[in-house]
Amino acid sequence: MSTTAQPPAPSAAGLPRGARRIGIVGAGQLARMMLGPAIELGLTTPVLATDAGESAAAVAGQMRLGRHDDEHAVAALARDVEVITFDHEHVPAEILEAVRDEGLAAVRPGPAALAHAQDKLVMRERLRELGHPCPRWWRVGSREDLAAALAETAGRLVVKTPRGGYDAHGVRIIDGPDQADDWLSDHGELLAEELVPFTRELSAQVARRPGGEALAYPVVQSVQKDGVCYEVVAPAPDLDAAAQQRIQALALAIAEDLDVVGMLAVELFETADGAVSVNELAMRPHNTGHWSMDGAVTGQFEQHLRAVADLPLGSTAPRGPVAVMVNLLGGAAEDLAPGAHAAQAADPELKVHLYGKSVRPGRKLGHVTLVGEDATDLLDRAHRAERLIIDGPSVADAVGPDTGGPDSGSPETAAGPAPTFRPIPAGPSKETR
Amino acid sequence: MSTTAQPPAPSAAGLPRGARRIGIVGAGQLARMMLGPAIELGLTTPVLATDAGESAAAVAGQMRLGRHDDEHAVAALARDVEVITFDHEHVPAEILEAVRDEGLAAVRPGPAALAHAQDKLVMRERLRELGHPCPRWWRVGSREDLAAALAETAGRLVVKTPRGGYDAHGVRIIDGPDQADDWLSDHGELLAEELVPFTRELSAQVARRPGGEALAYPVVQSVQKDGVCYEVVAPAPDLDAAAQQRIQALALAIAEDLDVVGMLAVELFETADGAVSVNELAMRPHNTGHWSMDGAVTGQFEQHLRAVADLPLGSTAPRGPVAVMVNLLGGAAEDLAPGAHAAQAADPELKVHLYGKSVRPGRKLGHVTLVGEDATDLLDRAHRAERLIIDGPSVADAVGPDTGGPDSGSPETAAGPAPTFRPIPAGPSKETR
Known part of the structure; x- marks a missing residue:
């Protein structure tokens, strides 16, 4: 694994170095x-939650109720801490600029950096300026624009709302210029992209401090399911050292160019010729980095806190030859606990992470990780655990991870993808958390 | 590493299996x-704290104020949960028996088991009945008893209060029969033990579920400083496989015989002939097991929760060839953060765990761990970090771990023991948390 580090420059005047109180805007599973x-590092991390039952709110030592798009709520959190950071990227820039300009707290990542994770058109423009590889893309504001783009792409396009999307939301494949009228009406302008004929998706995580110190994690392979991150293998199989270093360098360059502070995830398409192009950016811990909680010396959640607190970064070295992560997406089981216990009993090395959320189909409810020697074996075990947990032990019992037996649950939940490194069919991928 | 597991028997009637709400009596660093x-497992863990500023109380998602020896406070916690467990062993047995008998919550470990960690005379009697190796010991109730015991031990004895001791408290070396009058007056009976000429101290941790499933961790070597746990190496260096298995079997037998539920730590003396004898028992996560947070697949805090919730136990396999733990005992620095940052900057693999406690000399304020290949190297690095953190970066800068240079802090804090596997001089050792 290749990492690079630069000596930190002095913090900008007035910004806290080694902050101890970090406010987290949003109370989803990433905040959780x-x-x-944070407890182990001795940091205090109040969360701003819309509802006291949210994933992080229910377990946080300190919690404030308020919306992420309410300037007063965000300002009240900011006054109580030295730094604010984020569970998601949906806080309006003007609220963050006000927090910064009034000196209420440092904003990390800052609003100028965050704009590239908030607005896909801003992201594409900037990556083009910087010369980083992207899919072919168009800024479209009308049916005519869409028709013109469709004429260049064999009649199919991925269309994305510039703002507000997450997981499968805000992404659509169209084959006619009239299939995005609703979004054009709502958003004015949209991002249209070619369908990249990718063979697989990769993701590169890096952490960066305010002064510029930055470290890269091993590049991972990710598999999406219905537009949601589903399976990750770290490091990405069959990615040679030169390619790994090239991709890490790309992610570090983006972090530097955009002045990211905290974790940055760069989701990538890899095509048959080995080339990569940037799909999405996220400036926070990311689903494709969850493996690091158990699989790296410094997990991405600890690392994000260290970066935004302006503490020295921790080693990104893996704890074993291979780590895998499989998401627990809502299925037949209304209660995950019985299946989790069955999975823990079946595999003592399994690490189960539950988010305390109510079950809805396809909803991210938790994830499992395993660290070991052989990716195929680890994925097989992780998917067995996944089935037990999301289908429930009575349904999932004896059903393999990629077959829907007569006793299996609904077709959507029982017929998951095969847990192998198969090529992923070309299609859209969406941002994931 | 040898471990044993027995298939779980059905839970006793009325006791929760796979409990989700675990109340923790006490709010020190172990609860913290x-x-x-608990968050990752999806468990809810309210803590009972005497003061809202206590280590765990300050960061817990749910906290109740009340004393561990107030039956009403403990009962109120118990009514709110399915299981109660402990940060320490000082809850009076009658309070726990009432919680159990009234069916308010399961008590794990139960009061009958806990008695052996609460009362050293009960522990010694029971271990003798079971035939487990102990130092020579006497139940003493008078100067005459002490004089008789002193006559058998070359004139020196370790005297311990049966109850209420922790760390260096409640342990004294005497060389005259009148040197424990105060304790005799307070306690009536004391435990007197020979000074074991041990060459080092070992500790064996095991976890046990209600039905009997049990797993052993690798046996570790521990070093005490002024009666307080200071340094741990896992696994214990130069302990052959047969000895390791014999000691693990001893700890598993004690857990079974005493019907322990949760973590059990068996602290041991090893003598020059390789024989071991039991020094102390603790029925909770223990300082000598902190290495497992970063050095084992399942850390002892997760494992204790799994055991008391009656969830399947997790693998106790180590994550690397060697793990070390060094305690951060209060020294010159009044604020640990600057030194912690310096230590993190110097060693990106270092894991720092801070307890959020105010600094007092010798007080347990946190610990550091490292996982790697070579114990000597890891201990050297861990002690460098310790110095930086407890002396502060300006004092500790460039001072080695076992030398007190001209810029070093007070003699007590700067002149720590050499970070090597030297034989430990014979002397008393006391229970540690």
Whole structure:
């Protein structure tokens, strides 16, 4: 694994170095998974939650109720801490600029960096300026624009809302210029992209401090399911050292160019010739980095806190030859606990992470990880655990990870993808958390 | 590493299997370090704290104020959960028996088991009945008893209060029969033990579920400093496989014989002939097991929760060839953060765990761990980090771990033991948390 580090420059005047109180805007599972590492680091991390029952709100030591798009709620959190950071990228820039300009707290990542994770058109424009590889893309504001783009792409396009999307939301494949009228009406302009004929998706995580110190994690392979991150293998199989270093360098360059502080995830398409292009950016811990909680010396949640607190970064070295992560997406079981216990009993090395969320089909409810020697074996075990947990032990019992037996649950939940490194069919991929 | 597992028997009637709400009596650092794993397991873990500023109380998602020896406070916690467990062993047995008998919550470990960790005379009597190796010991109730015991031990004895001791408290070396009058007056009976001429101290941790499933961790070597756990190496260096298995079997037998549920730590003396004898028992996560947070697949805090919730136990396999733990005992620095940052900067693999406690000399304020290949190297690095953190970066800068240079802090804090596997001089050792 290749990593690079630059000596930190002095912090900008007035910004806290080694901050101890970090406010987290948003209280989903990403905020939740920061809480354990924050306790060990001795950091205080109040969360801003819309509802006291949200994933992080229910377990946080300190919690404020308020919306992420309410300037007063965000300002009240900011006044109580030295740094604010994020569970998601949906806080309006003007709210963050006000927090920064009024000196209420440092904003990490800052609003100028965050714009590239908030607005896909801003991201594409900037990556083009920087010369980083992207799919062919168009800024479209009308049916005519869409028709013109469709004429260049064999009649199919991926269309994305510039803002507000997550997981499968805000992404659509169209084959006619009238199939995005609703979004054009709502958003004015959309991002249209070619369908990249990718053979697989990769993801590169890096962490960066305010002064510029940055470290890269091993590049991972990810598999999406219905537009949602589903399976990750770290490091990406069959990725040679030169390619790994090239991709890490790309992610580090983006972090530097955009002045990211915290974790940055760069999701990538890899095509048959080995080339990569940037799909999405996320400036926070990311689903494709969950493996690091158990599989790296410093998990991404601890690392994000260290980066935004302006503490020295921790080693990104893996704890074993291979780590895998499989998401627990809502299925037949209304209660995950019985299946989790069955999975833990079947595999003592399994690490189960539950988010405390109510079950809805396809919803991210948790994930499992395994660290070991052989990716195929680890994926097989992780998918067995997944089935037990999301289908429930009585349904999933004896059903393999990629077959829907007579006793299996609904077709959507029982017929998951095969847990192997098969090529992924070309199609859209969406941002994941 | 040898471990044994027995298939779980059905839970006793009325006791929750796979409990989800675990109340923790006490809010010290042991309760604190359960909080992160509880979040990931999806368990709710309210803590009973005497003061809202206590180590775990300050960061817990749910906290009740009340004393561990107030039957009403413990009962109120118990009514709110399915299982109660402990940060320490000082809850009076009658309070726990009432919780159990009234069916308010399962008590794990149960009061009958816990008695052996609460009362050293009960522990010694029971271990003798079971035929487990102990130092020579006497139940003493008078100066005459002490004089008789002193006559058998070359004039020196370790005297311990049966109850209420921790770390260096409640342990004294005497060379005259009138040197324990105060304790005789307070306690009536004391435990007197020979000074074991041990060459080092070992500790064996095991986890056990209600039905009997049990797993052993690798046996570790521990070093005490002023009666407080200071340094641990896992696995214990130069302990052959047969000895390791014999000691693990001893700890598993004690857990079974005493019907322990949760983590059990068996602290042992090893003498020059390789024989071991039991020094102390603790029925909770223990300082000598902190290495497992970063050095084992399942850390002891997660494992304790799994055991008391009656969930399947996790693998106790180590994550690397060697793990070390060094305690951060209060020294010159009044604020640990600057030194922690310096230590993190110097060693990106270092894992720092801070307890959020105010600094007092010798007080347990946190610990550091490292996992790697070579114990000597890891200990050297861990002690460098320790110095930076407890002396502060300006004092500790360039001072080695076992030398007190001209810029070093107070003699007590700067002149730590050499970070090597030297034989430990004979002397008393006391229970540690």
